[in-house]
Amino acid sequence: MKKYLLPQTGSFYKANLHSHSTVSDGTLTPEEMKALYKSRGYAVLACTDHELMVPHHDLTDDGFLMLTGFELGFEERFHANFLHARVCDLCVLALDPDNDLQPCYHRTKYIPDDRRHLLRFDPDEPDFEREYNADCINEAIRICREKGFFVTYNHPHWSLERYEQYTKYKGMNAMEICNYSSFIDGYDEYNGPIYDDLLRLGNRLFVLGTDDNHNRRDPNCRMWDSFGAFTMIKAQALTYRSVADALLNGHFYASQGPEIHGLWLEDDVLHVTCSPADKVVCTVDQRRCMSRYAEQDKNDPAGRFATHVTFELLPDDVYFRVTVIDENGLKADTNAYFTKDHLKK
Ligand SMILES: [Zn+2]
The missing domain is CATH 2.60.40 (Immunoglobulin-like)
Structure with missing residues (x-):
């Protein structure tokens, strides 16, 4: 008898689960990004703007689903020069469409003041202070998971993180096996060996392919950072809850092109x-x-x-x-x- 590892029923939906719009430092509005990705056969997009979780449910239609999320960053502060500082970036995706309270919020830090009005947070939660160390990062992962978010570990090469750092992180749902924007910029951001490092230490996590696009360059040049890595999600229907369920259960694969x-x-x-x-x-x-x-x-x-x-x-x-x-x-x-x-x- 056959045992299917990717479900036999349902459909594959092409997804970009890491992207930046004009809400943070991207060049395209969420509307423009949706139109662009839809025109290239994508059905799912998460605008994961830096530190800004803004739902875009108004852009969801019968053939396209917008997921809510943001990118949560930790930065090493010992270096005066950011180019030497290690960072740990996590994408945090809401598994419930009604979950619009940003986790790990801080009332005065990390978020641009002129953008705070875009966000909602839980007023009963204390401010989350960030330190670039595994304990603090693991605490953020734990809090986000507990509050119903899917947490991914992003672009270790761009982040200058090495075995000593990433092997201490615990509890992520997934990691980026390919981050196209980082790859475009010259980093060897194909992370199969890092995935095996984590698996061989007994961790269980999934892999994503993402664009992490900011779309700052000419769309006709080879440095346009869209459409280089994606995730194919096998879900029962193109609804928020079906897609979230497929993510939680690992019903997907990552790709740079092959199916x-x-x-x-x-x-x-x-x-x-x-x-x-x-x-x-x-x-x-x-x-x-x-x-x-x-x-x-x-x-x-x-x-x-x-x-x-x-x-x-x-x-x-x-x-x-x-x-x-x-x-x-x-x-x-x-x-x-x-x-x-x-x-x-
Ligand atoms: Zn990013």
């Missing part, structure tokens, strides 16, 4: 169906990673591409995850799955 159509287990063999790939990789926790090349796909005798590959899993693989790589080197990444939850053996 993953199906992911299932049958007799402890993992099946992956995808858009034409040059190579498909299955990463596990131990030194037993597996790869399948185009010429090994039985469905294509000419050996030009792979569209259905299989991997045999073993009970002592703690987790497994799949990367689909197309002929241009673009990647799609599944979330990690844990064998003890899924294997029969």
